[in-house]
Amino acid sequence: MRLKRLFALALFAWLSTGQAQTTQKVVDIPTRPGVTQRMIVLSPPEPKAAVILFAGGHGGLQIFPNGSMKWGEGNFLVRTRQLFADAGLTVAVIDAPSDRLSSSFLSGFRQTPEHAADVKAVIGWLRESAKVPVWLVGTSRGTQSAAFVATELAGPDGPDGLVLTSTILTDYKGNRPVPAMPLGKIRVPVLVVHHEQDGCEHCAFSGMPVLMGKLGNAPRTQLLSFKGGENRGDPCEAFAYHGFNGLEREVVQQIAVWILAR
Numbered sequence: 001m002r003l004k005r006l007f008a009l010a011l012f013a014w015l016s017t018g019q020a021q022t023t024q025k026v027v028d029i030p031t032r033p034g035v036t037q038r039m040i041v042l043s044p045p046e047p048k049a050a051v052i053l054f055a056g057g058h059g060g061l062q063i064f065p066n067g068s069m070k071w072g073e074g075n076f077l078v079r080t081r082q083l084f085a086d087a088g089l090t091v092a093v094i095d096a097p098s099d100r101l102s103s104s105f106l107s108g109f110r111q112t113p114e115h116a117a118d119v120k121a122v123i124g125w126l127r128e129s130a131k132v133p134v135w136l137v138g139t140s141r142g143t144q145s146a147a148f149v150a151t152e153l154a155g156p157d158g159p160d161g162l163v164l165t166s167t168i169l170t171d172y173k174g175n176r177p178v179p180a181m182p183l184g185k186i187r188v189p190v191l192v193v194h195h196e197q198d199g200c201e202h203c204a205f206s207g208m209p210v211l212m213g214k215l216g217n218a219p220r221t222q223l224l225s226f227k228g229g230e231n232r233g234d235p236c237e238a239f240a241y242h243g244f245n246g247l248e249r250e251v252v253q254q255i256a257v258w259i260l261a262r
Contacts, residue, residue, distance in 0.1 A: 009055060021045045022085045026067050031097060031121040038063050038092040039122065042085040049160075049259050050090035050126045052119065053077040053201045056166070056238070060096045060105025069095075076165065076243040077139045080252050084137075087231025087256035090130040092122060110145040111176060116152040119145070123159060133160035135259055140177060140203070140242065143167040147178045151185045161184065162218075163255055164192040166172045166200070166242050169207035177202070178209045187221040190260050196225050199235030222255055 016023045022044045028036045030211045039052075041065060055061060055075040062070035072078050077093070086092045096105040097118050109115055115202070126134045136159045138146030150162045168177050192212065196205045208223060215221045229246035239245045 002082050029125050031118040036098045037118045038095045042091040044085050047090040047130050047132050048088045050130045051137045052137050052141030053093045054138035054145040056142045057103040058107045063095045074238045076238050080248050083252040111148045116149050119149045120157050135161040137163040139165040143178050151182050161189040163191045166203050168202050170202045172202050183214040184217050186218050190218045193224045195241040196227050197241045
């Protein structure tokens with residue numbers, strides 16, 4: 001395990017040499033009739049893959065044209081977006097779509113055909129613009145988006161891989177948890193990343209065997225677990241173990257190495 005981690009660190013350092021040249025812009029693309037999807041896009045000079053990052057919570061980042069946002073800056077995937085770009089990955093941090101930019105945002109919307117249609121458009125846009133494989137990466141309630149879309153979209157319309165971090169494992173306010181989805185439909189690689197001390201009641205590490213057992217049709221799966229770091233505030237929020245506080249660089253390094261493995 002130590003040798004694997006040293007290799008991951010070395011590879012990440014090599015991949016990070018182009019970080020100063022990464023560009024960031026806000027992009028709006030049409031998805032459904034009359035609806036647009038806004039996202040922050042980070043583009044390294046020679047991307048090797050692309051990741052669509054799904055924040056947790058209600059998912060309504062409310063991104064401004066200058067790239068700042070009204071909510072969610074501290075979310076694990078949002079605050080580490082530059083680390084993903086440093087690893088040679090094109091990054092798209094997606095907001096709620098234009099018809100969901102108030103009140104509940106993505107709450108109650110993550111497992112709908114409309115959400116899948118929006119993400120399908122983002123996948124297509126990234127494939128065309130970056131010309132690299134596209135992966136979905138979700139954290140906390142964002143795993144409900146990423147996993148759902150991976151069960152709904154396949155082939156040219158679907159992702160090339162899936163990463164679930166701090167997965168929702170039990171029912172959350174009536175919204176289907178990830179293990180209850182038809183995960184047998186997923187035929188792309190799946191990486192599951194979880195903190196062994198996650199204190200969120202919907203994300204107990206003890207639920208990992210059930211989740212992993214339902215991914216049998218994926219061509220490649222792995223569970224990466226972590227310990228330690230810092231644990232502050234609400235156990236279901238981003239600066240507790242749930243959000244890999246203090247472990248961000250190592251977690252992103254290992255995710256990036258796994259995505260880029262051939």
